Amino acid sequence: xxxxxxxxxxLTAAAFAPFGDVLAARGAADMVIxxxxxxxxxxxxxxxxxxEGARAGISLFRSRARTLPYRLDLMExxxxxxxAFMPLGPAxxxxxxxxxxxxxxxxxxxxxxxxGQGVNYHAGVWHGVLxxxxxxxxxxxxxxxxxxxxxxxxxxxxxxxxxx
Amino acid sequence: xxxxxxxxxxLTAAAFAPFGDVLAARGAADMVIxxxxxxxxxxxxxxxxxxEGARAGISLFRSRARTLPYRLDLMExxxxxxxAFMPLGPAxxxxxxxxxxxxxxxxxxxxxxxxGQGVNYHAGVWHGVLxxxxxxxxxxxxxxxxxxxxxxxxxxxxxxxxxx
Numbered sequence: 001x002x003x004x005x006x007x008x009x010x011l012t013a014a015a016f017a018p019f020g021d022v023l024a025a026r027g028a029a030d031m032v033i034x035x036x037x038x039x040x041x042x043x044x045x046x047x048x049x050x051x052e053g054a055r056a057g058i059s060l061f062r063s064r065a066r067t068l069p070y071r072l073d074l075m076e077x078x079x080x081x082x083x084a085f086m087p088l089g090p091a092x093x094x095x096x097x098x099x100x101x102x103x104x105x106x107x108x109x110x111x112x113x114x115x116g117q118g119v120n121y122h123a124g125v126w127h128g129v130l131x132x133x134x135x136x137x138x139x140x141x142x143x144x145x146x147x148x149x150x151x152x153x154x155x156x157x158x159x160x161x162x163x164x
Numbered sequence: 165x166x167x168x169x170x171x172x173x174x175l176t177a178a179a180f181a182p183f184g185d186v187l188a189a190r191g192a193a194d195m196v197i198x199x200x201x202x203x204x205x206x207x208x209x210x211x212x213x214x215x216e217g218a219r220a221g222i223s224l225f226r227s228r229a230r231t232l233p234y235r236l237d238l239m240e241x242x243x244x245x246x247x248a249f250m251p252l253g254p255a256x257x258x259x260x261x262x263x264x265x266x267x268x269x270x271x272x273x274x275x276x277x278x279x280g281q282g283v284n285y286h287a288g289v290w291h292g293v294l295x296x297x298x299x300x301x302x303x304x305x306x307x308x309x310x311x312x313x314x315x316x317x318x319x320x321x322x323x324x325x326x327x328x
Contacts, residue, residue: 025224025302034293038227043309045222056220058209058248058284058306060189063202084222086304088252088280116252116302120222129198138189138280140250140304142222145207 006072006162011095011111011119019097019125021045023086023118045120047142048082054146061085065135072096073159075105075126077152081144085130086118088138095119096128096162104154110162126154167271170236170326175259175275175283183261183289185209187250187282209284211306212246218310225249229299236260237323239269239290241316245308249294250282252302258326259283260292268318274326290318 009015013022021044029039049056075098087093092113098105105126113119120142121127130139144150173179177186185208193203213220239262251257256277262269269290277283284306285291294303308314 025226038225038294041224043221047220056211057207060205061202062189130202
């Protein structure tokens, strides 16, 4: 592979830890509530809301599908808040992130989710736009609502290509 | 029906407005983002987080199913924060709420969701525990994480019966 080709990795909490949190109801529940009838997987994400007059909000995103190989020509980040994406169905999606390299994205990494996994990007983490692999996929999004400039975008002169 | 029998209603934003918000990707999107490929249904819920040292958190709940007729013998409320429930699949669930009547739940109302609908109970709103109609249903929950007493429960001497 050339140096602008990125191979997909499976999404795991350990691999994703530098970028944020993986949301999943896996393993033993943190609490069992409602008279033993409900498992609670508790407080899975660091929901970050920075700046005066800001708060966490809930939105729904419904996106067109992407296909592999995927041409990655833009990444973005939100300096003032985290952003969580949880799919409302079992279809996997692509999670593309990059370490910061002097105020621009470094070499990206790309993850394919397993059914039931979502992610929470921490504040300031470079990521791709929402990239589901099925059309019309809907996601619950928890992110910062408030004043201030909370979006930085970088367009790549030479796009990366994500391969499956 | 006797006065302890409650008939299910369809969940609509108007009917639910006294109790909280309906979460759904319906109608025209509030914004179209990501180069026209993604609909954003923006800021659908009033996420309420009251008290010192508290914040919004994301959890996942996985619950056993209930069946109709459903015997409602307990309601609860969270005075310090809202609590949102969004199903991660299409199966409907029961949403049971009640107006306050002098510090106790008044006569409950019960709603059956349509596929793709979730709810956000506002702070202090009496509601039933999570009652999916299919086993193992998983929900994303956004609620208050923090110190303080944020749970009141009332057990009914004479249970209500929710009928379909």
